[in-house]
Amino acid sequence: MNSQPRLVAAGYAGVFGLLVLLLLSSSLWLGDSPLHMQFEARLMPPSAEHWLGTDALGRELWARTLAGLALSFGVGLSAALLGTLIALSLASLAMLSPILDALVSLLIDTLLSVPHLILLLLIAFALGGGTQAVIIAVALTHWPSLARLLRAELLSLRNSPYVAISKGFGKRQGFIVWYHLLPHVLPHCLVGALLLFPHAILHEAALTFLGVGLDPTQPAIGVLLADAMRYLTGGYWWLGVFPGLGLLLMVLAIERFASMLRKAL
Amino acid sequence: MLETHQLSFHFAAGTPLLADISLRLAPGEWLGISGDSGSGKSTLGKLLSGQLTPSQGSVQVDGSPLPTRGRRPVQWLPQSPELAVNPRWRVGKILREAWTPPDTLMAAFGIENEWLKRFPSALSGGELQRVCVLRALAPGVRYVVADEISTMLDPITQLSLWQALKAHAEHHQLGVIVISHDTALLNRLCHQQWHLAGGSLRISSTALKAP
Numbered sequence: 001m002n003s004q005p006r007l008v009a010a011g012y013a014g015v016f017g018l019l020v021l022l023l024l025s026s027s028l029w030l031g032d033s034p035l036h037m038q039f040e041a042r043l044m045p046p047s048a049e050h051w052l053g054t055d056a057l058g059r060e061l062w063a064r065t066l067a068g069l070a071l072s073f074g075v076g077l078s079a080a081l082l083g084t085l086i087a088l089s090l091a092s093l094a095m096l097s098p099i100l101d102a103l104v105s106l107l108i109d110t111l112l113s114v115p116h117l118i119l120l121l122l123i124a125f126a127l128g129g130g131t132q133a134v135i136i137a138v139a140l141t142h143w144p145s146l147a148r149l150l151r152a153e154l155l156s157l158r159n160s161p162y163v164a165i166s167k168g169f170g171k172r173q174g175f176i177v178w179y180h181l182l183p184h185v186l187p188h189c190l191v192g193a194l195l196l197f198p199h200a201i202l203h204e205a206a207l208t209f210l211g212v213g214l215d216p217t218q219p220a221i222g223v224l225l226a227d228a229m230r231y232l233t234g235g236y237w238w239l240g241v242f243p244g245l246g247l248l249l250m251v252l253a254i255e256r257f258a259s260m261l262r263k264a265l
Numbered sequence: 266m267l268e269t270h271q272l273s274f275h276f277a278a279g280t281p282l283l284a285d286i287s288l289r290l291a292p293g294e295w296l297g298i299s300g301d302s303g304s305g306k307s308t309l310g311k312l313l314s315g316q317l318t319p320s321q322g323s324v325q326v327d328g329s330p331l332p333t334r335g336r337r338p339v340q341w342l343p344q345s346p347e348l349a350v351n352p353r354w355r356v357g358k359i360l361r362e363a364w365t366p367p368d369t370l371m372a373a374f375g376i377e378n379e380w381l382k383r384f385p386s387a388l389s390g391g392e393l394q395r396v397c398v399l400r401a402l403a404p405g406v407r408y409v410v411a412d413e414i415s416t417m418l419d420p421i422t423q424l425s426l427w428q429a430l431k432a433h434a435e436h437h438q439l440g441v442i443v444i445s446h447d448t449a450l451l452n453r454l455c456h457q458q459w460h461l462a463g464g465s466l467r468i469s470s471t472a473l474k475a476p
Contacts, residue, residue: 169340
């Protein structure tokens with residue numbers, strides 16, 4: 001790697017780190033400002049006083065957008081981690097016996113053949129909405145493609161001579177999976193989780209927008225966008241543009257960071 | 266006694282690669298197998314060490330088939346030592362996966378204590394091959410299949426590797442199957458020699474020549 005890509009990579013890593021720090025700490029310094037209503041300042045356009053404008057209840061949009069991004073970040077992170085955990089567990093399980101492998105493959109193929117947005121809606125709806133339902137629904141619908149990748153990787157490793165030799169020394173299948181196979185796919189898992197992350201955020205926003213996601217009282221990006229829909233025709237453009245732009249930038253930053261990491265690993 | 270009785274092997278729905286292989290190897294004896302590329306030498310080595318399951322016939326040690334669990338009495342040494350070790354493990358851990366060899370044996374194979382802390386990528390092919398051979402000599406191992414293990418080594422390293430293995434094999438009555446293209450090497454090392462051709466064993470011109 002010469003110095004220019006290294007600089008770009010460091011830049012992405014820096015932006016990503018800053019973003020994480022900003023979002024994780026936002027609840028500390030935002031306080032209750034995302035929920036604070038000012039009836040004398042309803043639907044104000046962006047100005048020096050109200051940086052990104054205010055909504056129909058006079059709440060500051062910059063505070064609500066930041067809080068929404070933080071919430072989405074948390075939900076996306078949890079869903080991505082849970083999805084990766086499911087993928088890794090099932091891919092490892094598939095290594096233990098041919099029957100388990102066939103079952104896991106069948107499950108992967110079945111889930112991949114169903115449009116995942118429909119499945120996502122059904123699961124979130126069945127679980128009654130809310131943060132947990134969104135996390136579970138996104139995780140349950142997004143593990144198969146990663147699991148398929150991990151399974152293929154584990155399969156090729158399992159056929160390598162050192163695994164055959166380990167078996168010859170009398171090592172059990174569980175030992176081989178845990179000590180010989182899993183450590184090799186951990187980088188894949190990390191990148192997989194990071195690539196799943198922006199997906200999870202977008203789906204969280206979509207579910208919330210459609211009304212089966214987070215609670216409407218929470219300042220989630222999906223809630224902000226759904227609210228903005230009602231005022232868009234009135235010319236209150238800032239209600240939709242800033243939360244949407246924030247979401248786009250966050251997803252883009254994570255995406256770029258993940259692809260950079262994938263190339264590096 | 267390592268024995269095979271009418272051993273056959275074919276890959277899925279193919280013509281047999283090996284047919285009716287019957288051989289016997291006493292403890293402490295050396296058996297050489299030569300043959301052209303693609304004649305099935307390595308496949309025979311994998312069958313003898315239990316890495317592959319024969320399509321017909323069986324491999325037996327002292328009258329019982331190779332165990333499916335636990336340490337196999339026949340160990341396999343592949344040609345490339347780099348593929349035979351977990352690249353994320355240090356050499357010490359790689360050895361300990363099978364056993365902890367005594368210092369005298371480590372010295373006999375020219376393995377330095379300092380190597381144990383290194384990763385495999387920090388050893389040369391010859392050094393790593395010696396580690397792999399030593400690893401395979403764990404207690405309970407009665408036979409080893411050495412599949413072209415010295416092909417990529419320089420003559421001096423080859424000599425020291427074979428000398429160390431020979432000394433150990435004599436002392437512990439270890440049977441060794443040497444798979445190689447190098448008939449001069451086989452002539453020097455082996456009690457019996459076979460040539461693989463057309464899927465079966467042919468007695469070689471220099472067979473049964475005592476070393």
